[in-house]
Amino acid sequence: MTQTVNFSEQLSLRARALLHSLGAEVPEPGPLLARTPISGGVLLPLAVDAPAEVDAAIGRAATAFESWRAVPAPVRAGLVRRLAQLLVAHQDELAELVTLEAGKIGAEALGEVQEMIDVCEFAIGLSRQLYGATMPSERPGHRLMETWHPLGVVGVISAFNFPVAVWAWNTAIALVCGDTVVWKPSETTPLTALACHTLLRRAAVDMGADPAVHQLIQGDATVGSALVDDGRVALVSATGSVRMGATVAPRVAARFGRCLLELGGNNAAIVAPSADLDLAVRGIVFAAAGTAGQRCTSLRRLIAHRSIADQLVERLAAAYGQLSVGNPLDDGVLVGPLINERAFAAMQKALAGSVAEGGDIICGGERVETLGPDAYYVRPALVRMPAQTELVREETFAPILYVLTYDELDEAIALNNGVTQGLSSSIFTLDQREAEQFLAGSDCGIANVNIGTSGAEIGGAFGGEKNTGGGRESGSDSWKAYMRRATNTVNYSTELPLAQGIHFG
Known part of the structure; x- marks a missing residue:
């Protein structure tokens, strides 16, 4: 036990050192405990923002919006460009802080920070492409067009599993669009939020911009509630559970605000008889076991053709047996810890329920005792199920992969769509007809061919349908969520004709 305490103290000292290297002041102590899932110990205690402080932060963002909206978009991009430069300079330190707080292995943490850099680059280019449309007018001497304008204060509520990337998706684009941002991060990952906030404030100072364009508020759900209910917040972008x-x-709709929701995912991959099984196994294992199954795009349901199901399960079980589970700071580790005890309990409950519903646990599910009683490491579980039961239709945020079988592709697509969530899906097939049928039939916001359900690029809009919320972030035309559209008619004639041929007086 003494060894565990000492290790937790080492991690705490390392977190302080990382904050210092990122230019962030060690926060005042308070009731919000930043813990590390690596050992279960406390990294730092932080103060939470009282209601008056939250109100003041929203007020500062609202005031800053009035001047920020008037800055030309390509000039606003200078702030995002400087942020990207700072992220490049501090990628290693920020990634290590992500590992300490979220438990991601080093490669995934570095990849998350790279995703921030990538979306900054996307937003910089976007600053010169906030295009409106010009439409032909039915009235002579008139021009009909659409223009896009800054929306206002954007409230960002993020989750623990992508503690920095999701913030960057929203913030980089919102800032270029002329909005200001108030960020309420997960109370599980407050230190990474503090680090990002510090880097953005530094970027603002370097570029002569108003640092008030970004506000950080820390605390539990009551802090997020204030953001949700405040009429000064034009858009609430929230990532988290369906609940x-x-x-x-x-609540946002009741005050006629806008919502951008990225909620649960219960993602499936279909494996057809023609699939390249070597490719499929690699894609499935990464999608199901990566980040210890704690991605919204994690693979949770495998729908295999009956003719190849046994062979596929055998190969997956062998691959699962080779996964190294342990301290994500160590080289060679592929699966880090669950975020906390509650996640572990939910996984064990789901596994017990799967057996009660006739399932067969092929491998995994057991806890790995490595770094003390308050750290929750598990082996990813592979479970064959006789049918898509109610349990399988629920999302368990842990590394459980349920295996189902099918005979006809229509049946597989129906299984894919037979859940309330609609985030990500994929098919492994070398048959073009099957691929096209799947792409047309999947009801998810993301549908892939011959890759897994996770690992989205920032160029494509990210999001899902049904209970996933319908939101779209990051690439494509997702910028439109952060702006308001105006239809403009310009009369450059000396007449005043009315539309639809109406004659008045």
């Missing part, structure tokens, strides 16, 4: 989204959406 959270069901609470947020009607």
